Amino acid sequence: MSAKEAVKEPSMLKQKEMIARNYDLLTSKQEHGRAIASTFVPGNLNELIMCFDMLNNLPEINAIQNGLRRQSGGMIMDAEKQGHSEDVCTYVKADIGMMAKGNIAPNGKPMPNPDVLLLSYTGCFTFMKWFELLREQYKCPTVMLHVPYEGDGKPTKNMRDYIVRQLKEEVIPALEKASGVKFDIDKLREILKRSAAAEDNLVWVLNSAKAKPSPIDSYFGGVYYIGPIFTAFRGTQDAVEYYELLRKEVQQRLDEGRGPMTPEGVELTEQKYRLVVEGPPNWTSFRDFWKMFYDEGAVVVASSYTKVGGMYDYDGFRHDPENPLESLADYCLGCYTNRNLPTRIDILAKYVEEFEADGLLINSIKSCNSFSAGQLMMMREVEKRTGKPGAFIETDLVDPRYFSAANVKNRLESYLQMIDQKRRSKPAAA
Amino acid sequence: MQTFIGIDLGSTTTKAVQMDSDGNVLGRGITNSRSNYDTAAAVAKQEAMVASRLTLFHRSLSGIAGADTVKAFLESLERNFRLVQFLEQLQDLEKTCKRNAENPRFDSIRKPMAEALDEVFVRLGADAKTQFKPGAERKSDFFRDLAGSRYMHFGDEVAKEAGLRFDDLLHVYDKSIIEVENRPPAGDLRDKFLAALDAVKNEGHVSLGASEMDTLITGALDTGLDETYVVGTGYGRVRLPFPKEHIRSEILCHGLGAHLMYPETRTVLDIGGQDTKAIQVDESGIVANFQMNDRCAAGTGRYLGYVADEMNIGLHELGPMAMKANKSLRINSTCTVFAGAELRDRLALGDRREDILAGLHRAIILRAMSIISRSGGITDQFTFTGGVAKNEAAVRELDKLVKENYGDVTININPNSIYTGALGAAEFARRAVS
């Protein structure tokens, strides 16, 4: 990442500062004594954690940070040396490897152990094993919140009741115990109000990509936009402000007919291809990966990855202060990977249509069965429904061994040339 | 005249196709790929140009001589041309081998080694004449293969006679052949053709008058073949010294190439040295979908290469041997490197070579079927391209499996199928100008 840094927009600076502050808070636990909960991005109950004045440490985010800094490769190898299989999710191994290396946070200070593991079991099997593994190391209280999978594509009352039951009988008591703070439902309502406000602006920003040219990149830029709301900031005033700021900036680009900014500081305004992307990005070569897109004039107008930590556009879900626990349950149930395949197909097909995309590109992640198992069928179904061609590339999240730049480039280029050739042959139809 | 050239720099072979402005193929050239990509591309291109010249000879001669004469003449011309070319390269090889034999490693055997090399090359030179006799059959047209197998043969003889280790002679060869084949092609084509024409005269099989000769030379040899536009493709394309707009992805080139050969093609399967690609094209040859193997070379052409090496036979002998199988054994591991081991395992269990080979071929095709299925299945017509299309056992298995899974579809296999990518590239070159 030696390339020169682009001009930073105010929202970027704000986010950077928020993240730094949170890491500083986490690593200075000794001083302030606030308890720490660890949990996952999908089904992240940040509002609830905030109710107990606890800090939220998300191991996936640490893995991403380590991936971006190209530290993850070594950590994964360390975990494999400890006997973890080559075949399993690399987020887990990066996390375990990080522990072996002294659990150093991105700010260079050691990360204190969590006081409670909040196993919000949402949309991914690996989560369960991940926290069983951490529990073995930390020997700390662990509380399971089982969020049933929407096998039939919709949440049922039984599912919601089950989650609320677990919140009341398992999660809340465990958090009370870990933090020493009593649960206050009114405080939760307050926080949820702020969540909903930020969510409105996020959805607006994501929908701005319907414009041509799109003022944002909904994947490579998108992963930054979802940062606060998917992590330790949903429900904070900071998040509310961040999304207001972001919306203003996007509004301005929209008004001026400008495209998103690339890391090299140029605007991608000449957008030759509009794509919908399914699947998480690769983090270890994030910049190179992105460059392959903008070098060809490809912009991502919608993506499913920006819905893993909460789905706010498809069926309009918002956190609801009137029904706090129920809305937390609905939030968990609706996370992207907790939805069944027919629903995921529907979501993607609608994106292709509503964002007038040229096609669906799937970045299939070796690590992630939750995302990846079934994606080939999804691609074909979306092609069938939209009549737009799909493409399939394979990489990994944080394992540099599984990012073959030449391969990805070859596939991406072939795909884009194919779209191009198609367009040229039927100028009238297009 | 204007010509358009497509170059397909494959992992195993490099192919070139030269086309005129009407889209007629003038010549095709092929060579083995090597570490110097520029040289590989240059050699393939030169080979295509040689073939183009032969086409021109054909064209200009057709007006003035009977069909049999034309045929005999062209046969003799090409053969003699190849001989001239071969001797030139052999000379280079000899010089290089002698230089490499001066390595301190051979200090103790310097003299016998030098003598042995002299002897080997004397025999090779004499042998070349028989190899290129009228009607003689050669194993391959690549200098590396041709010189290599003869060198092994004479090297073994000479080493025995001189009491030297064959391994040492072999080692000198291994080192030298790399140097030789990575040197850009030397010499002028025109001179070589003139020399070959002389040889044709001397052979005396074909009698042509002086004026006819002149017409030929001006009509065929002196016609300019401009390289109007060149397009490169293949896995090594990014390393070709071409600007970006002269490069096309191999998927597009294969799609278009297959379409040119068989306009009704809707599904293309290409099995090359390192990759297997399945491509769906529409009625104008535009790619609609594709799949290829990546990260793992299991079940590609190289797989057969390993098997052939293991059995110590030529690639082109594999297919015929597999055809003699009584049954096809089930082979599960398609890991290219383990293919040899699996073969050995099976032989140890008492299975027949032919049956194992049949199983290995089926394994490759099964993998290809998966990739096809991933790309969207097979729609009539189906075209099979790439080096493995030359293998009859692979073709037989494919035929069976296609019929079983997709019913009665037309399966096209062109004798020039290995040039599909280069053909597509040449067409892209032609379109870029028109």
Added chain:
Amino acid sequence: MSVITAGIDIGTGAVKTVIFKNDGDNHEWLAKRCDRIRQRDPFQLAERAYDELLEECGLKRDDVAYLATTGDGENLSFHTGHFYSMTTHARGAIYLEPEARAVLDIGALHGRAIRVDDRGKVLTYRMTSQCASGSGQFLENIARYLGIAQDEIGPLSQEADDPERVSSICAVLAETDVINMVSRGITAPNILKGIHISMAVRLAKLLKSIGATEGTVLMTGGLALDTGLVAALNEAITKEKVSVVAKGHTESIYAGAIGAALWAAYRHQKLAKLGHLAMAS
């Protein structure tokens, strides 16, 4: 009373045969021989080698108390018993290098790391997977491609000044990587060293995963003779901050056969004690 035992190791690349005379804890190595298989029937080869070797020692088949096979020798018709490769390599390694606490057995297609105790007992092990990435065969192919003889690989590799790592995991695609490197003008020593480093890193990982953290690691199998690999391995081990030293041994290639012959002696003794001698002859 001394007993004669023999060990035959049938590998993918070569058949190794040894004969021992054992007297309690004294083992005298009488004879050895290694035949490269090269498309021949390994069982016939083994039988011939065995008989010729016996003759060399002035012995007959009947003089041998226990013939143990290892490697792919399970089905050899005239053996007394069979031990699996890791069992025998462990024992052979201790014989060759009594200080060894781990064994790295790298042959044409396999790689195994074995942790052993001072009596040659296998404590833990790891094998490379079914994928042939980083195998000896691969190195052999590359050397051939570069025009380098097998015994030159090691010395050349140690001349490297700027080794270039191979990125592909696949042994076949890595060949293209290497061709690419040559095309970029990378020198043979740097390429070989690069491959050695890739292999060494994996092997070091293998070693670490079996918990080999101190003492000597003895390399057995054909690649133990590759000094370049041994050097790269020691560098990789140092990087991993593990205090072991990897060593080759001139007789490393016989480790499996030796182990088989020695276990044969042990087993023979045990069976004799139990009165099962009939089984052993």
Added chain:
Amino acid sequence: MPSTAEITARCQELYDDLDFTYAREWKAKDPSRKVVGFLPVYVPRELIHAAGALPLGIYGGGESLEVIHGDAYYQSYICRIPRSTIELGVTKRLDFVDGMLFPFVCDVIRNLSGLWKVMFPDVMVRFFDTPQNFKAGVGGDYYVHELNELKEALEKMAGRPISDDDLRNSIKLYNENRRLIEEVYALRMREPWKAPSSEVYLLMRAGTIIDVEEHNQMLRDYLEATKAEDRPIRDNARIVITGSFCEQPPLNLIKSIEMAGCYVVDDDYHLVNRFLVGEVPVEGDPIRSLVDAFLTSSVETASKYVPEEADKGQFLVEQVRRSGAEGVIFAAPSFCDPALLDRPMLQHRLKEADVPYIAFKYAENSGQMQPIREQAGTFADSIKLWSETSEAAE
């Protein structure tokens, strides 16, 4: 009375038959009959049986199915069972199946349920979830609802109601099945040479294919037949296999382990047969009984959460102790997240208990047995050469 060889041959025939002739014929006997396929690890077969349907275990395509279309649905880094299952579907080998249950094991089978819905819209397809919370009032209540939903779906499919007595009767039959299966396992623990692991394996697989009453008879016959036969004792080590609860290893692998010197004295191959431990009460509300059995007396396996850290892995340790095993072989399918993520934790527990173990991976169509023999053989060698116990066994 049939011999073990005859029983095994019958089981092998059922195992090899990827056209599911037995189930097809069973169904053809009566137009009201239905067949419900299910994948590993666990479904309450009692409920399916009570609906008058045949529960049919679908364990992928095994070693003999040539997968051609399946790879079009799954990337190379996903295990084999979903792709061969898809192959079975695409090649119409499952066209007679009226319903398919995809139980919760991992995300692969979970997602396969959606795939099936898209590809086979005429089949009753359900993702079957079991609770990860084991309190009667929390997970229990949820599970009661889930089972009732499943019951309604089955009733709709079968076109008839399932009465409590139907269900009680089915529970009774499966209780008998569980008892007999435990007897076979106990026999093998005592005298492993009398019940080779490949035979037991096939016998257990048959239980997932044929009607429960028929299987009960088969089990009785087998137990009887082993008594009558004398088989040679071999100098083998005693081991437990774990991690093979979903995609199944090829039969050759199971045989290779034994050939390399290991007696398998316990395993987790067809866990559905033994998922509920002991008898399910026949009195009272039968749905509640099934729920309670699941909550309080079911096996520990990777896809079930273990609420207390201290309990994790104890089931395996207990299995080793009870079966008198000398070691554990972790045999997991390649790319199997549940088995492979669980493995380090189980290994820690074994280490604490001083139980030796080895681990390897397989695929249902693995062809090369050499590495497997090598590893199992070395393991057996080391137990035999070094452990004190096997000295006596000689």
